[in-house]
Structures are given as structure tokens and as C-alpha cells.
Amino acid sequence: MTTRSRPVTLDCRPLTPERWQDFVKLFGKRGAYGGCWCMWWRLKRAEFERQQGAGNRRAMKKLVDSGQVPGILGYDGDEPIGWCSVGPRESYGALMRSRVLKALDETPAWSIVCLFVARPHRGRRVAEALARGTVEYAMQQGASVIEAYPTRPRKGRLPPVSSFMGVPTLFEHVGFIECARPSASRLIMRYVARANRAPSRSRKAAGLQPKRNVRRKRSQ
Numbered sequence: 001m002t003t004r005s006r007p008v009t010l011d012c013r014p015l016t017p018e019r020w021q022d023f024v025k026l027f028g029k030r031g032a033y034g035g036c037w038c039m040w041w042r043l044k045r046a047e048f049e050r051q052q053g054a055g056n057r058r059a060m061k062k063l064v065d066s067g068q069v070p071g072i073l074g075y076d077g078d079e080p081i082g083w084c085s086v087g088p089r090e091s092y093g094a095l096m097r098s099r100v101l102k103a104l105d106e107t108p109a110w111s112i113v114c115l116f117v118a119r120p121h122r123g124r125r126v127a128e129a130l131a132r133g134t135v136e137y138a139m140q141q142g143a144s145v146i147e148a149y150p151t152r153p154r155k156g157r158l159p160p161v162s163s164f165m166g167v168p169t170l171f172e173h174v175g176f177i178e179c180a181r182p183s184a185s186r187l188i189m190r191y192v193a194r195a196n197r198a199p200s201r202s203r204k205a206a207g208l209q210p211k212r213n214v215r216r217k218r219s220q
């Protein structure tokens with residue numbers, strides 16, 4: 001039997017204007033990946049492509065300066081080593097327009113749409129610790145249901161480019177339960193917060209009917 005290592009101790013902090021430079025440091029020259037700057041789920045595709053790189057960085061800065069918290073930074077001491085994008089579902093325009101990831105029901109939910117861990121720190125359960133810290137933050141902000149949309153690895157490990165929404169096991173460890181498989185590679189998982197109790201692991205508590213059928217279509 002293999003024993004899982006304990007998640008690293010991570011200091012999780014909301015991204016506010018004072019932490020902008022930490023975000024820039026973590027995201028580096030490529031804005032995490034391909035000039036994204038974590039704007040993929042916020043913009044229309046054409047807009048995203050038009051402003052990929054510096055434009056997306058400016059758009060994210062504007063968002064942060066407006067007082068909106070677009071996600072959580074994870075620190076190892078003073079070093080920013082991880083990022084998790086979270087917010088009310090309706091703050092992600094592209095998610096609201098997604099046919100595959102359409103809302104399961106009327107329950108107001110918060111969404112986790114992106115994870116990024118600095119390369120030297122991957123494989124240390126930083127993402128898991130970040131997801132925990134992010135759930136805690138969302139609950140403090142009043143969220144009672146938090147959703148994640150991980151990618152199911154088919155064979156072996158996912159390449160970095162496909163792993164930005166996390167993998168199912170990562171969220172299972174935190175207490176999320178699978179609620180739907182809207183495509184062969186995509187899951188919808190929920191964490192249901194309950195006062196003074198561990199998260200509920202039942203679909204009923206998540207306010208859900210039996211699982212939706214898997215559609216064999218691949219798209220975001």
C-alpha cells in the first residue's frame with residue numbers, strides 16, 4: 001500500500017492590488033501559459049485571442065484594481081508558488097456561455113476554473129492545498145456550493161497544457177463529489193459546504209438528480 005504525502009503547508013491569500021507583483025512574478029513572461037493571464041474563462045474567444053499576452057495582462061490588472069478578487073495565491077514563505085482562479089459562476093462569461101459546462105441546476109455556485117503551480121513545486125500536492133484554501137475563502141465569502149471542472153486523464157498523466165482545470169483525484173481529496181460527466185474528458189464536481197460539518201459527499205445534499213448521461217463530444 002502506498003501512503004500519500006501530506007499536502008504542503010501553503011499560505012493562501014486573495015489576489016488584491018497589493019499582491020499584483022506576486023501574481024506577475026508567478027505567471028512570468030508567458031502569463032502562465034500562452035499569454036493567458038487567467039482570462040480564458042472570462043472573455044469571448046475572439047477577444048481572448050486579440051489581446052493574448054500584454055492585453056490579457058492589462059485586463060486582469062484592471063479587474064484586480066477594480067476591487068474584484070479573481071483568485072487565490074498560494075505562498076511558500078514569501079514565495080508565490082501557486083494560483084487558483086475562483087469566483088461566483090456568473091463572473092466567468094465564457095463558462096456561462098459554455099454548452100458543455102452549462103449549469104447543472106439553479107443552485108448559486110462558485111467556480112474554480114484554473115490552477116497553476118510553479119514548475120519546480122509541482123508534484124508536492126500544492127494544487128491540493130490551494131484547492132483547500134480556495135474552498136475556505138469561497139465559504140468565507142458566502143459560497144455554499146463550489147464547483148470544479150477537472151479533466152479526466154485517459155492514459156497516464158495529463159500534459160501541463162491540459163491540466164489547468166485540475167484532475168478529479170485532486171478535488172476528491174478535498175471533498176468534492178462527482179456530479180456530472182458532460183463529455184468524455186470533463187467532469188463537473190461539487191463541494192457542498194455544511195455548517196460545522198465535513199462536506200457532504202452525497203448527490204442528494206448537492207441538490208442533484210441522478211447523473212447526467214455522458215455525451216461523447218469533445219469541446220470546452
Ligand SMILES: CC(C)(COP(=O)(O)OP(=O)(O)OC[C@H]1O[C@@H](n2cnc3c(N)ncnc32)[C@H](O)[C@@H]1OP(=O)(O)O)[C@@H](O)C(=O)NCCC(=O)NCCS
Nearest residue numbers: 033036116117122123124125126127128157158163164169
Ligand atoms: C495541474 C497542476 C496544477 C497540478 O499541480 P500539483 O501541485 O503538481 O498537483 P498535486 O501535487 O496537488 O496533485 C494532486 C493530485 O493530482 C494528480 N495530478 C497532478 N497533476 C496531474 C497531471 N498532470 N495528470 C494527472 N494527474 C495529475 C496527482 O497525481 C495527485 O493525485 P494523487 O494524490 O491521487 O496521487 C500543475 O501541474 C500545473 O500547474 N500545471 C500547469 C497548468 C497551467 O498551465 N495552468 C495555467 C493555464 S493558463
